[in-house]
Amino acid sequence: MKDGYLTCACASFPVALADVNHNKNEILKIIEEVSKTDTRLLVFPELCLSGYSIEDLFQQQLVLDTCKSALKEIVEESKKYDLVMVIGMPLQVKNSLYNVAAVIQKGKVLAFVPKTCIPTYQEFYEGRRFIPAPKENQSIDFYGKKVPFGTKCVFSCEENSYFTFGVEICEDLWIPNSPSISLALNGANIICNPSASNEITTKADYRKNLVSMQSAKLMCAYLYSSAGNGESSTDIVYSGHHIVCENGTVLKESRKYEPEIIYADIDVMKLSSERRKMTTFESAYDYEVISFQSTPVDIHLTRFYDPHPFVPSEESAREQRCEEIFAIQTQALMQRLRATNIQKVTIGISGGLDSTLALLVTVRAFEKLQLPLENIYAITMPCFGTTSRTKNNATGLMEELGVTSETINIKESVLVQFKDLKQDINNHDVTYENVQARTRTEILMNKANQIGGLVIGTGDLSEVALGWSTYNGDHMSMYAVNVSVPKTLIRYLVEYVAHLHAGTRLEEILMDVLDTPVSPELLPQENDQIVQKTEDIVGPYELHDFFLYHVVRFGDHPKKLLRKTKLAFKDKYSDEIIKKWMRKFYWRFFTQQFKRSCIPDGPKVGSVSLSPRGDWRMPSDANVSMWIKEIDEL
Known part of the structure; x- marks a missing residue:
């Protein structure tokens, strides 16, 4: 037992x-x-x-x-x-x-x-x-x-x-x-x-x-x-x-x-x-x-744990799940647009998975509301880390969807702030990265003011759990359509839409987006290749999504979570690797609560959500020491 x-x-x-x-x-x-x-x-x-x-x-x-x-x-x-x-x-x-x-x-x-x-x-x-x-x-x-x-x-x-x-x-x-x-x-x-x-x-x-x-x-x-x-x-x-x-x-x-x-x-x-x-x-x-009375026994577990609890393993069930979630996201955005009586939006497009899904949802919402797609101002904002692959996917996506496409190179704006802050351009620290992220959000917000529109957020549930966003940068928007969709499911939602457009240029672009490494592209690219891969820094998203599901749904302590993870992933990860990223998960989950405490509205789509208004209330100053101690003792 x-x-x-x-x-x-x-x-x-x-x-x-x-x-x-x-x-x-x-x-x-x-x-x-x-x-x-x-x-x-x-x-x-x-x-x-x-x-x-x-x-x-x-x-x-x-x-x-x-x-x-x-x-x-x-x-x-x-x-x-x-x-x-x-x-x-x-x-x-x-x-x-x-x-x-x-x-x-x-x-x-x-x-x-x-x-x-x-x-x-x-x-x-x-x-x-x-x-x-x-x-x-x-x-x-x-x-x-x-x-x-x-x-x-x-x-x-x-x-x-x-x-x-x-x-x-x-x-x-x-x-x-x-x-x-x-x-x-x-x-x-x-x-x-x-x-x-x-x-x-x-x-x-x-x-x-x-x-x-x-x-x-x-x-x-x-x-x-x-x-x-x-x-x-x-x-x-x-x-x-x-x-x-x-x-x-x-x-x-x-x-x-x-x-x-x-x-x-x-x-x-x-x-x-x-x-x-x-x-x-x-x-x-x-x-x-x-x-x-019954003597406790450490049983040899035979039960199955799905390594990807947010993603149905059976193809038809997965397609049905994607269809349902895409509909929830779409209806939620439609309601926000109706309620505010606003018919224009801005959205930042990087060529990555999250912003791609957010744009697809926005286009579907505008189509259902019979609003002009030109009222969607999709803006790509290249800087030091942007590669031609992601930039071309971003602009190609906007063209194929028929939205208003703008490219604003933010290098000069960023350099002005570096000068004001006396930031060494060769010092690729957190300031170097976050100035870029906040500049992008500032442009989106100001553009929204200019056109009388809303800023659509693109961040997903996995990023919210880990606090993998720049505070008052990509952390902020006026409505966040992906906020309760985990990273492991995002790619299947994009793939779902791609299959709806089989044989088109749009499908080709979406499939290349799916094949692109997840990256914020905030560090300088080398030979037009992405050098900053998110999972190298925070760990595999499939592990973090597994941790998130079992910690939030069932309140598992680290000892039990390790046991479940080993069963789910079999020999894919060693005990030490699992413990390393589990430690990272708990530390980030606790210390980044202050970002969740003030995140924008967004639709709940599944049983795990981190909205501070309805699903997850935790003090920003909660102490993680008990959980870290148990991990270190495993």
């Missing part, structure tokens, strides 16, 4: 209907097999100890008595294992028969959880035999020991407060007000569902969607373990369809019609973090908390 990870499992076996001892032995075999792994929670199907399909044999005293004695044997065997088990069985309490899940661990029955919703419709006829769970918890005797009996039970690990779970059974999931809702509100991060869900055409897809959506709605992990081989009888077929979901994502799914154990690594710490951020996810305190 190190770093909040927990391995869980769902298992089924060839049930022998009404042969309780056979089923008990199969259960024990699986428990022994699973115990050899790092698994700490194992869920079996509904009524698996007796078989779900035994109909009126549930009324046979021999079946009920043998189930109790078989469970006693399993409980005794469980002393050997550090494993919580959820096992379905029939149980008589006083005058009534219940469909229950026995939760056992280390030689103890932690509780019996009865099924709440008893289906008696179509092929289901449970109401003939079972009654619904009582509304309040009781205490019952199990071989001389008092055991909680009821649905209002949340199980909590003493050694790891994130390892909390509750149980609902089969039909309980399918109703509007499922018991898992109250379980989650009472702190259960994991919902276990022992089930016996039969197969008909398309039901498996519906079932998977239902489990996935329930886990998303409750921000929980959901372990769905369904009856399979041996249960099929008379008119009904069962497939053993197990599903493990985490907050809407299917982590693992079994093959159908084959007895199988599936394992999944769940990040219970992440689930707790997601709930904590969502202040409308309120807590309830009316359920019994049943504590248990």
